[in-house]
Each structure stands twice: as C-alpha cells, then as structure tokens.
Amino acid sequence: MKRALLCILVASVSCSKSDKTAGSIDSASQAGLPAGVGAPTTSGPTGDAVVSGTVHFAGTPPANPTVDMSEEPVCKAKYTSNPVDSQYVVNNGGLGNTFVYVKSGLPAGATYAPPSTPAVIDQRGCEYHPRVFGMQVGQKLEIKNDDAVLHNIKAVPHTNRGFNISQPSAGMTTTRTFDKEEVMVPFQCNVHGWMQAHAGVLSHPFYAVSSPDGKFTIKGLPPGTYTIEAWHEKLGTQTGTVTVGPSEKKTTDFNFSPKA
Numbered sequence: 001m002k003r004a005l006l007c008i009l010v011a012s013v014s015c016s017k018s019d020k021t022a023g024s025i026d027s028a029s030q031a032g033l034p035a036g037v038g039a040p041t042t043s044g045p046t047g048d049a050v051v052s053g054t055v056h057f058a059g060t061p062p063a064n065p066t067v068d069m070s071e072e073p074v075c076k077a078k079y080t081s082n083p084v085d086s087q088y089v090v091n092n093g094g095l096g097n098t099f100v101y102v103k104s105g106l107p108a109g110a111t112y113a114p115p116s117t118p119a120v121i122d123q124r125g126c127e128y129h130p131r132v133f134g135m136q137v138g139q140k141l142e143i144k145n146d147d148a149v150l151h152n153i154k155a156v157p158h159t160n161r162g163f164n165i166s167q168p169s170a171g172m173t174t175t176r177t178f179d180k181e182e183v184m185v186p187f188q189c190n191v192h193g194w195m196q197a198h199a200g201v202l203s204h205p206f207y208a209v210s211s212p213d214g215k216f217t218i219k220g221l222p223p224g225t226y227t228i229e230a231w232h233e234k235l236g237t238q239t240g241t242v243t244v245g246p247s248e249k250k251t252t253d254f255n256f257s258p259k260a
Contacts, residue, residue, distance in 0.1 A: 043111070043112065043113065044106065044107070044110035044111050044112040044204060045106075045107060045110060045222040046220045046221070046222055047220065047221055047222035047223060047246060047247070048220070048246065048247040049220075049221040049222065049223060049244035049245065049246065049247060049248050049249070049250075050217060050218065050219050050220075050221065050244075050248075050249045050250070051217075051218045051221060051226070051228060051242055051244065051249075051250050051251075051252055052215070052216060052217040052218070052249070052250075052251060052252075053100075053215075053216060053251050053252040053253045053254070054094055054210075054213075054214045054215055054216075054253050054254075055094060055095040055096075055098040055100070055210045055214040055216065055230055055232075055253070055254045055256065056093055056094060056095065056214060056253060056254065056255045056256065057088075057090045057093060057094065057095040057214070057256050057257070058093075058255060058256070058257040059257055059258055060258075061088040061090040061258070062087075062088055062234075062258060064084040064085055064086055064087050064088055065084060065085045065087070065194075066082050066083070066084055066085075067082075067083045067084060067085050067126075067194045069083060069126055072126050072149055072192070074147060074148050074149050075125050075126035075147055075149060078124070078125040079125060083125065083126075083127070085194050085196070086127075086131060087233065087234050088234065089212050091212050091213045091214070092213055093214070094210070094211075094212070094213035094214020094215065095210060095214045095232065095235075095256055096210050096211055096212040096213065096214060097130075097131055097132040097209065097210065097232070097233070098132070098209065098210040098214070098216070098230050098231065098232045098254070098256075099132055099134060099183070099184065099198070099200045099207065099208075099209055099230070099231045099232075100207065100208050100209070100210060100216045100218065100228060100229070100230045100231075100254075101134065101183065101200055101202060101206065101207035101208070101218075101228070101229060101231075102204065102206040102207070102218065102221070102226050102227070102228060103226075103227045103228065103229040103239065104226070104227045105224050105225055105226035105227055106204060106206070106222075106224070106226075107222075107224075110204070111203070112136065112203060112204045112205055113138075114135075114136040114137065114138040114139035115136065115139055115205070118139065118140035118141060118142045118175070119133060119134075119135035119139055119140070119141045119142070119199075120141075120142045120144065121133065121141065121142070121143055121144070121187070121197060121199075122144040122145075122146050123143075123144065123145045123146060123147055123151045123153070123167070123189075123195070124146040124147060125147070126147060126149070126151075126192050126194075126195065127195060128187060128189075128195055128196065128197035130197070130209070131196065131197050131198070132184075132197070132198050132199075132200075132209050132233070133197075133198075133199055133200070133209060134199065134200040134201075134202065134207040134208070134209065135178070135199055135200070135201055135202075136201070136202055136203065136204070136205060137178060137179060137180060137181060137201060137202065137203050138177055138178075138179065139177065140175050140176075140177055141175065141176050141177060141178070141199070142173055142174075142175055143165065143167070143173065143174045143175070143176065144172070144173050145167040145169070145170055145171070145172045145173075146170060146171075147170055148169065148170040149191075150166065150167070150168045150169075150191055151166075151167045151168075151189055151191060151192070151195075152164065152165070152166050152167075152189055152190040152191045153165045153167065153174070153187065153189065154187065154188045154189065154190055155176070155185055155186070155187055156185075156186050156187075156188060157178070157182050157185040157186070158182065159180045159181070159182040160178040160179065160180050160182050160185060160201065161178075161179075163176055164190070178199075178201045180201070181201055181202055181203050182200075182201045183200045183201070183202070183229075183231060184198040184199060184200050184231060184233075185198065185199040185200075185201055186198055187199065196233070198233055200231070205220070206218050206220070206221060210230075221244055223244060223245050223246050223248075224243070224244065225241065225242070225243040226241070226242055226243075226244070227239055227240075227241055228240050228241070228242060228252055230254040230256075232256060234259070235256045235257075235258075235259065236259075238254045238255070238256065240252045240253075240254065
C-alpha cells in the first residue's frame with residue numbers, strides 16, 4: 001500500500017515538472033519567438049537628437065523618359081497623361097527619392113531589432129511604389145501586386161541573396177527578407193523593363209528618403225558624430241559630417257548637379 005502511494009506521489013511530481021516546462025515553451029511562442037530563442041537582451045542606443053536638411057539639385061534636371069504602356073492598357077488606363085520613368089524628381093530646386101542614412105558613427109557593436117511592421121513595395125500602374133525606400137536587416141518586406149497583369153519581381157543585390165518572383169494577378173502578396181546590410185538593392189521587372197526600385201537595407205533605423213521637394217529628417221539619434229550619406233540612383237552619393245548632442249537638432253544639406 002505504501003509503495004503504491006509513493007508511486008502515485010512520484011508520478012504527480014513528474015507531471016507537475018513537465019507541465020511547467022511546457023508552459024515556458026508556450027510563453028516564448030506567444031511572444032513571437034522561435035523555440036529555444038529568448039527575448040533580446042540588448043538594444044542599440046537611441047536618443048532625441050535630430051538631423052534634417054534638404055537635398056538640392058542645381059540647374060535643370062534631365063527629362064524623364066516617357067514610358068510606352070500601349071501593350072499594357074490596364075496600367076495605361078491609370079494615368080491621365082503619358083507616364084514617365086521618374087528618374088529625377090525635382091521641385092523648387094529640391095531633389096526627391098534620395099536615400100539619406102547614417103553611414104557611420106553609431107557605437108561599435110550596437111544592434112537594433114528590426115521593426116515588427118513590414119516594409120511594403122507595391123506594383124501599381126506598372127510602376128514600383130515607392131521607388132526608393134529603406135528597411136532593416138531581418139525586417140519583412142511585403143511585395144504586392146495591385147495590377148491585373150503579370151509582374152515578375154527580380155531583386156539583384158550584390159551582397160544579399162537575390163530572388164525572382166512571379167505575381168500573375170492582382171491582390172497577390174509575397175514576403176521576403178534580407179539578412180545583410182546593402183546600399184542599395186535594385187529591383188527590376190522582367191516583364192516591364194522600365195520598372196525600377198531601390199531598397200537601402202541597414203542594421204539600424206536611422207535613415208530617410210527625401211520628399212519630392214528634397215526635405216528629409218532622421219530622428220531618434222543618440223549623441224555623437226556621424227557620417228551621413230545621400231544616395232541617388234542617377235547622381236551617385238555625397239557625404240557630410242554632423243555632431244549632435246542630447247536632444248540637439250542639426251541641419252545638413254546636400255547639393256547635387258547634373259552629371260557631365
């Protein structure tokens with residue numbers, strides 16, 4: 001009788017330990033973490049400093065090429081005038097679609113978790129929207145097709161692994177990620193040769209894309225001295241250096257001109 005009671009007690013304790021272990025695994029799963037991976041214990045430094053400015057374009061910008069969409073009437077119908085390949089977006093001397101980012105100056109070894117919200121690139125009117133964008137290493141990229149036509153999304157990076165995806169109908173969404181820094185990752189479409197986009201993939205969140213009038217703002221910087229780079233798909237890169245203290249706001253402008 002005593003032996004039977006002892007066995008029951010041992011079995012009860014074993015079940016109790018087993019349930020506790022299972023509960024720990026469930027908690028990690030609910031937190032969105034893979035089994036065996038704990039919550040991040042370190043996060044890169046941030047602050048309240050701001051770097052903003054304007055990307056200027058001197059002179060008259062080259063004319064953007066006209067796009068012939070006569071063979072894609074579904075896309076052509078979305079435009080009220082002849083569509084163009086928007087290589088240069090210039091308004092009041094400001095240059096849009098310029099990727100501006102912190103190239104160096106963050107503390108060595110600083111790591112920043114990717115956002116839980118995805119970056120998004122859409123194919124609409126047989127064009128990529130946005131044409132230039134930023135995202136972080138490990139962040140999900142949602143690739144959407146808003147056109148009732150076949151698109152073929154081709155990423156052609158130099159450092160990351162490329163991909164080639166077919167989306168034959170409207171409403172399709174595909175998700176991909178990049179696991180290394182790269183400025184920039186080009187996107188093409190094998191079906192429509194004029195479709196171009198570029199993604200800046202960084203290990204940190206300190207970047208911006210200039211608005212159509214050339215304005216940009218990079219927020220949340222910790223105090224430090226930074227190299228800021230501005231990248232444009234046709235005009236190349238320019239760099240500047242800026243030092244910010246706690247909660248300080250500094251201005252850095254960039255000046256591009258037509259290539260000879």
